[in-house]
Amino acid sequence: MTAHLKSEDIPNVASAGRIFGKDTSLMVARPGRNNLCCCVPTFWFTVPEGYYALVSRFGAEEDYSDGNPVWPSGLHIGPPWLRVAHLVTKQSMVFNTPIKGCKTSDNVTVQIDMSIVLRVMGDEPSSERPNDHPSNVRKFVHDLTAAGLREQLIGAQAEAVRTMARSVTHTEVFGLRTISAAELEENMERIKAAASFSSSDADDEDGAYDDKQERKDLEGEHDDIDQEEAAFAVEHGSSMVTKNLKKRLNKQFKPQGVEIQDVIIEKISLPNDIQSQMSQKTMVISQNAEQRMQHKFDLQVLEQTEAIKMLRQTQQEEKLELIKDGEARVIEETLTLNHMKEDAARDVKRIEVQNWRDVNMILAGSDTKVTKCYDLCEKEVSRITLTANAEASMALADARYHVAHVKAKGDLECSQLTAQADKTMFAAEGVSAPKNRTLNNHITSMRHMSVQESLAGNEKLVIAGKSGGIAASKLLLADACLADAQAAGKISRSDAIAELAIASGKADVRLYTSGVPGRVG
Secondary structure (H helix, E strand, O other): OEOOOEEEEEOOHHHHHHHHHHOOOEEEEEEOOOOOOOOOOOOEEEEOOOEEEEEEEOOEEEOOEOOEOEEOOEEEEOOOOEEEEEEEEOOOEEEEEEEEEEEOOOOOEEEEEEEEEEEEOOOOOOOOOOOOOOHHHHHHHHHHOHHHHHHHHHHHHHHHHHHHHHOOOOOOHHHHOOOOHHHHHHHHHHHHHHHHHHHHHHOOOOOOOOOHHHHHHHHOOOOOOHHHHHHHHHHHHHHHHHHHHHHHHHHHHHHHOEEEEEEEEEEEEOOHHHHHHHHHHHHHHHHHHHHHHHHHHHHHHHHHHHHHHHHHHHHHHHHHHHHHHHHHHHHHHHHHHHHHHHHHHHHHHHHHHHHHHHHHHHHHHHHHHHHHHHHHHHHHHHHHHHHHHHHHHHHHHHHHHHHHHHHHHHHHHHHHHHHHHHHHHHHHHHHHHHHHHHHHHHHHHHHHHHHHHHHHOOOOEOOOOOOOOHHHHHHHHHHHHHHHHHHHOOOOHHHHHHHHHHHHOOOOEEEEEOOEEEEEO
16 A cells, blocks of 8 residues: 555666565666676566566667567567566555545535555456556556656545535545445444344333433434434445446546556544534433433342342241251151161071071082092092103104104215215316416416526626527626626636636536636536
């Protein structure tokens, strides 16, 4: 509910829902350009749900289709210069303004608060809304505008309300207020109850309202037709007035693209002195009725007090009579009880004698039965013992046989499994023997290679071949020998002879380790 209708600029289309929800007086919004950043334009734009959107190209409005300037909600692809220029809300607006200084037909000034529910007729024409058309949105935005609509509504509303107020008196003006269905039903029930109360009072058999002055004090002064007029005003007055106002306003605003959906008269205020007079009149009637009812109440209290005293006296007398009757009956019942006690004592004595005799007979018979039972029990125990021993012997024999059979079967299966295991081990050894032999050969080869690698890494070892290139081999041997001798600083006679023996082919390999010659091969 708002007392203003306006249009304003908003940052972008995305903020429309938040701004329209916060400001209930906003009808038309002009969103800014929607860029990805300050310098990068977008090649699309969106229209939010719940709004009529007008799109412009270089400032000129662009129709969505022929004769349809309203673009539907959703995502639209287009160049950066195609953007949303106006957003008009689809929701109904409640416009409220108080109209002061309205004169009634009896020249009383009243204030009437009226609310108007309106909307823009921008939907497609249909059976429910035949006068709607998307072109009404453009007409509202550019021709009427939100501010212009507010001014026209204020003027038309004030004129219509003052004309309406002139047609009624100040006592009838409250019947023009719009009420809910629940309040209407409550008021009608109250009026009907008052009418039935008055009619029933006329036929009261006690004659409580035969006095005309008493009826006047309780109900006040009014005509018989006042209740019917009140019911008619409550039921039909507001609806007829608001319908006429709605029809009159729609005649003015529908050609401009705005529909008045409802007219609500919320509050009607009379001047304080008029309200005070009406309240005082009601208070006087209420006070007179209270006095009358208090007097009748006092009379009823007095009558009820006397009646209570009479009832208490009567009850006291009846109580004394009942006490006397009760005492006589107690004496009679006591005598009867004494006779019954004597009869009961005789019966008890007779029963005790009979019980003693019966008990002795039962004891004598029971001893004989007990002896027979003992004999039967011993016989049965002996039979059960012999039977149990025989069954136990048979069960023991069966158990031993079963144990021997199970043990023999287990030994047989164990022998079979042992034989299978040995067979499997022999087969596994036969399969693994060639592989073990290959593994051993591989280990031997690896050890030969390790020895040769150690010999090859010894810098003091010289190896010469036996065949082919004999002169070259001897030359290498002599050069190695002389190099070691020079490194030692001297050469002995035996060293020279050894070198010559090698050169003559009398020795295969000459080893020098740590300066000490030795022969290998």
